[in-house]
Amino acid sequence: MRPFEYLAPKDLDEACSLLSKHRDEAKILSGGQSLVALLRQRLVSPAYVIDIRRVPGLDYIREDKDGLSIGALTTHRTVEISPAVAKRFPMLAEAEHRLAHRQVRNWGTIGGNLSHADPGGDLAPSLMALGAEVKVVSAKGKRTIPVVEFFTDYMVTVIEPDEIMVEVSIPYLKAGSGGAYHKESIRAGDRPIASVAAVVSLDGKAGIIRSARIALGGVGLTPILAKEAGKSLAGKKATAAVVLEAGAIAAREAQPTADVEGSVEYKRHIVGLLTRDMLNLAMARAQSK
Amino acid sequence: MKMPLQFRVNGEDYEVYVEPWKTLLEVLRDELELTGTKAGCLAGECGTCTVIVDGKAVKSCLMLAPQAAGREIMTVEGLAQGGKLHPLQQAFIDHFAFQCGFCTPGMLMSSKALLDENPHPTADDVKEGLYGNFCRCTGYVKILEAVLAAGAKPRG
Ligand SMILES: Cc1cc2nc3c(=O)[nH]c(=O)nc-3n(C[C@H](O)[C@H](O)[C@H](O)COP(=O)(O)OP(=O)(O)OC[C@H]3O[C@@H](n4cnc5c(N)ncnc54)[C@H](O)[C@@H]3O)c2cc1C
Ligand code: FES
Ligand code: FES
Numbered sequence: 001m002r003p004f005e006y007l008a009p010k011d012l013d014e015a016c017s018l019l020s021k022h023r024d025e026a027k028i029l030s031g032g033q034s035l036v037a038l039l040r041q042r043l044v045s046p047a048y049v050i051d052i053r054r055v056p057g058l059d060y061i062r063e064d065k066d067g068l069s070i071g072a073l074t075t076h077r078t079v080e081i082s083p084a085v086a087k088r089f090p091m092l093a094e095a096e097h098r099l100a101h102r103q104v105r106n107w108g109t110i111g112g113n114l115s116h117a118d119p120g121g122d123l124a125p126s127l128m129a130l131g132a133e134v135k136v137v138s139a140k141g142k143r144t145i146p147v148v149e150f151f152t153d154y155m156v157t158v159i160e161p162d163e164i165m166v167e168v169s170i171p172y173l174k175a176g177s178g179g180a181y182h183k184e185s186i187r188a189g190d191r192p193i194a195s196v197a198a199v200v201s202l203d204g205k206a207g208i209i210r211s212a213r214i215a216l217g218g219v220g221l222t223p224i225l226a227k228e229a230g231k232s233l234a235g236k237k238a239t240a241a242v243v244l245e246a247g248a249i250a251a252r253e254a255q256p257t258a259d260v261e262g263s264v265e266y267k268r269h270i271v272g273l274l275t276r277d278m279l280n281l282a283m284a285r286a287q288s289k
Numbered sequence: 290m291k292m293p294l295q296f297r298v299n300g301e302d303y304e305v306y307v308e309p310w311k312t313l314l315e316v317l318r319d320e321l322e323l324t325g326t327k328a329g330c331l332a333g334e335c336g337t338c339t340v341i342v343d344g345k346a347v348k349s350c351l352m353l354a355p356q357a358a359g360r361e362i363m364t365v366e367g368l369a370q371g372g373k374l375h376p377l378q379q380a381f382i383d384h385f386a387f388q389c390g391f392c393t394p395g396m397l398m399s400s401k402a403l404l405d406e407n408p409h410p411t412a413d414d415v416k417e418g419l420y421g422n423f424c425r426c427t428g429y430v431k432i433l434e435a436v437l438a439a440g441a442k443p444r445g
Contacts, residue, residue: 188420
C-alpha cells in the first residue's frame with residue numbers, strides 16, 4: 001500500500017468537512033472489505049483515508065412508518081440476521097446470506113457495498129427492484145437518490161467526492177406483493193454468473209399482475225433495471241407463458257461480457273431462467289401474504 | 290508517519306506505533322510477533338488470517354490496523370489456557386483435522402467464533418461458519434467432524 005494520512009472523524013459533521021477539504025484526494029473507509037484490497041493492489045492511492053467506521057448514528061435498522069431504514073454502517077451480518085429484514089424483505093436477507101462469507105459479512109457494510117458499485121454486487125438488484133433510495137450528505141446539504149439512478153458506469157456512482165452515504169431506505173411492499181432474489185454462481189457466495197431480483201404485485205382475486213420490477217446483477221457495467229421485462233407483465237394474467245416471455249426480454253436487456261463465469265450466450269440464458277424462477281417465487285410469496 | 294495504536298490482544302494490553310497503511314495482520318505478525326495468524330492470499334479469500342475482533346471472526350488481512358484501536362482481539366495464541374489446549378484444538382488433534390496445518394489457525398478462530406455464538410451447531414451451521422476458510426489438504430470432512438465434536442461437548 002502507498003502511504004496515506006489516516007483521519008478518523010468523530011462525527012458526521014467532521015467527516016463532511018474533511019471530505020469537502022480533501023475531495024478527490026480522499027477515500028472513505030467503512031469496513032475496508034473492498035477498499036483495502038484496492039489499496040493493496042494500488043488501484044487507488046488516496047492521500048487521505050477518512051475512516052468513518054466509528055462515526056456514531058449510522059448503524060441501525062429501523063422500521064419507520066412507510067419503510068425500512070438501514071444506516072450505511074450497518075454490517076452485512078446485521079442485515080442478514082435482522083428479524084425486521086426477515087419479516088419485511090426476506091429477499092434482502094437471502095441476498096446477504098450468499099454475499100461472500102461470514103468474516104466479510106461481519107465487517108463489511110451496506111453503504112460500502114453500494115458505494116463500491118461492483119456490478120456483480122448482491123444488494124443492488126434487490127434494492128432496485130424494491131424501489132429503494134439512498135440518502136447522502138455533504139457539507140453543502142443532503143439529497144436522496146433512487147437506487148435505480150445511483151450507478152452510472154463500471155464502479156462509478158452519482159456520489160460526489162465530498163458526499164457520504166448515510167442511509168438506505170426501502171418502502172414497504174403493498175399487500176399482495178412479494179419479492180425474490182437469486183445469484184447463480186460457480187460456488188455459493190462467489191461472484192455471480194448472473195443474478196436476478198424480482199418484485200411482483202398481484203391483483204389477488206383476478207390473478208392479474210398489477211406491476212413487476214426485475215433487476216439484474218453481474219451482466220453489465222452496472223446493475224441493470226430490466227424495464228421492458230417488468231413492463232411486459234403489467235396487466236397480464238400470471239401464466240407460465242408470460243413469465244417465460246419476461247425472462248426472454250430480460251435476457252435481451254442484459255449486457256454481459258464473456259469471462260471465466262461464462263460466455264455471453266450462457267449468461268443471457270441464465271438471466272432468462274432466473275427471471276422465470278424469481279418471478280414465480282415472488283408471485284408465490286405475494287399470494288401467501 | 291507512525292501513529293499510536295492501543296488494543297487488547299489475547300487479554301493483554303498493547304500500545305504499538307504503526308503506519309496506518311498496515312493491516313491488522315501485519316501488526317500482529319510483525320510488531321507483536323504473533324505469527325500463529327497466517328498470511329495467505331491477502332485478498333480476503335482464503336481465511337488463514339482469521340482472528341476474532343470484539344467477538345466476531347474477521348479477516349485481519351482486510352482490516353486496517355487503526356480500525357483495531359480500543360478493540361479486543363483474539364488470535365490462535367489466545368486459545369490455550371494455562372498450558373491446556375482449548376477443546377477445539379484438542380478436537381482438531383483427536384479428529385486428525387489438519388495435515389500441513391497452514392489453514393488451522395484460521396479454521397480454529399472461525400470455529401471459536403461460531404461456537405461462542407452457537408454452542409451446539411449442526412453440520413450445516415459449521416459449513417456456513419467455515420465457508421470463508423479454505424483448506425488445501427484435508428478435504429474438510431475431518432475439520433467438520435472436529436468442530437461438531439467440540440460443539441457436542443459441554444463447555445466450561
Ligand atoms: C472475499 C470477498 C468476497 C466478496 N464477495 C461478495 C459477494 O459475493 N457479493 C457482494 O455483493 N460483495 C462481495 N464482496 C464485496 C464486499 O462485501 C463489499 O463490497 C464490502 O462489504 C464493502 O463494504 P465496506 O464497508 O467494507 O466498504 P469499504 O471497502 O470500506 O469501501 C468500499 C468503497 O465504498 C466507499 N465507501 C464506503 N462507505 C461509504 C459511504 N458510507 N459513503 C460513500 N462512500 C463509501 C469507499 O470509499 C470505497 O470506495 C466480497 C469481498 C471479499 C473480500
Ligand atoms: S490472507 Fe486474509 S483471507 Fe487470505
Ligand atoms: S491442513 Fe493444509 S491447508 Fe488445511
